[in-house]
Amino acid sequence: MADITFTLNGERITLREEPNLRFLDVLREKLNHTGAKEGCGEGECGACAILLDGHIVNSCLLPLASVDGRDVVTIEGYRMTERYQMLEKAFIEEGAVQCGICTPGMMIAAESMLRENPDPTDEEIRHGLAGNLCRCTGYNMIIAAIRRAAKEGEGLW
Ligand code: FES
Ligand code: FES
Structure with missing residues (x-):
């Protein structure tokens, strides 16, 4: 067991847990943040993506110890932003x-x-989505949505 302290969607928290737990499981099972999904569990699909210090990472490959002292944003936190609202509308x-x-x-x-x-x-x-798999849309609508959000949200990013 170890004390792991990090910021989750703007709130500083400390957990006493096994440091090698998968961060995706910690989010979903211990912190009730179920927005990040388990798809492949092997770092291939991006369903579990979060932002760690502003960079996208797959939380299924991330041991809990790796978030110590760092800033985590999940979809639950991101959805409170104006940029998320713009993306949601475009999607x-x-x-x-x-x-x-x-x-x-x-x-x-x-x-x-x-x-x-x-x-x-x-x-x-397309290149930016290379680490994210979608089985349903064929990607074209997702690409169109991001293009639309970038255009209509000019100045937000
Ligand atoms: S669950 Fe597929 S990359 Fe994490
Ligand atoms: S997997 Fe992308 S909408 Fe179903």
Whole structure:
């Protein structure tokens, strides 16, 4: 057991847990943050994506010890932002959500991408989503949604 202290969606918390627990399980089972999903469990699908110090990471590959002293944002925190609202509107308008399993990870990936490149080309959006799999949409609606959010949300990112 070890004390692990980190910021989760703006709130500083300390957990006394086994440091090698998967952070995805800690989020979902101990902190009741179920927005990050388990898809593959092997770092391939992006359904479990979170932001760690502002960078996208797959929480299924992250031991709890790795978040000690760091800043974690999950979809539960990100959804309180204006940028999330813009993405959500664009995803709805473009029909980019079907079963929704991939959607939290897609939103996190979009945030990570748009923060670095607020005016991406379609190719750059595809590249930015390379770590996120969707079994439903064929990706075109998701790409259109991110393009729309970037355009309509100009100045937000
Ligand atoms: S569940 Fe983590 S990348 Fe698939
Ligand atoms: S909407 Fe179903 S996996 Fe993407």
